[in-house]
Amino acid sequence: MNVIQLHSGLWQRLQARRGQLPHALLLGGRRGLGKFDLARAFAAALLCERPQESGEACGACPACNWLSQGNHPDFRLLQPEALAEAEGDGEDSGKKASQQITIDQVRGLDDFLHVGTHRAGLRVVLVCPAEAMNRNTANALLKTLEEPAPDTLFLLVSHEPERLLPTIRSRCQSVPVPLPSAAEARAWLAAAGVADAERWLALAGGAPLLAAELGGSGESRLIEALLEQLARGPALDPLAAAAALDKTVKAEKGGGAAPMKRLMEWAQKWLVDLSLAAAQLPVRYFVGERERIEKLAARSDAQRLLAFGRKALQYRRHSEHPLNSRLFLEDFFLGYAALFERR
Ligand SMILES: [Zn+2]
Known part of the structure; x- marks a missing residue:
């Protein structure tokens, strides 16, 4: 099963627009829905020289081959260098890869946009x-x-379209x-061969690609x-817990956001579930742990849970570079x- x-x-609605494309489309939605893959598939479909009846790219023509090799002359991908490296597409320059799309990347479009197109x-x-x-x-992008x-x-x-400049x-x-x-x-998830799919899907708030990523x-x-x-709740030994988790965090290597940040994101989700349970509402993330949470x-x-839940948001914010992870x-x-x- 592919993202299309x-x-x-949605794919059909995108296909219906092929005849009268605007200058820019903004695919927005939460993380883990496959937006990037979908956008890429649409780009491939538009550049393909022999698209299938469904509108999908053929995967075999010269345009499709160039695209899959990353050198189609009429296609540019702007993404943070760190992301490209994580996917193995980027060149390892030796320095720390940027988490941001840089202004040079946007300026680099100038030549690309001002020569004629090569193919279709x-x-x-x-x-x-x-x-x-x-x-x-x-x-800079806005100017373009x-x-x-x-x-x-x-x-x-965009995973957070509300954070973009309104002018964009x-x-x-x-x-x-x-x-x-x-x-x-x-x-x-079944097609992707993810075991324990229900659990990961619940943890991912229903977003299947995120669930597959978590499960895998x-x-x-x-x-x-x-x-x-x-x-453990009331039986928790805070200092022993901190020591154990500090070890776990330090043993995690690379792979996306820093482990401490991810840890705090899960902790915050747990607190959300505790607050929901305190309000007699169904838990949202750790569905498999419902009884324990209740x-x-x-x-x-409810009041204490809510107050600590708010504090957990601050922990999350400060979790990227804690000065001392054990104390944190x-x-x-x-x-x-x-x-x-x-x-
Ligand atoms: Zn093709």
């Missing part, structure tokens, strides 16, 4: 994720969008990418280690243990 089948309705008469620029641009870079080169389509992909958003036609139904998501990554070790501590919520109270975790677990103290 996962979003078949259409040029495509894919920008992902569009929120990974600082203000200067975004303004304001004076559109002929026969050029910009495809912007207003230059793009918005294409919201919806959450697939539970049945579609399950079919996707070493993430389970991080989550299991965290849940082992959090689930029991723990009953030993605390001790502070967190002391606060967490206090949730269950009798008053």
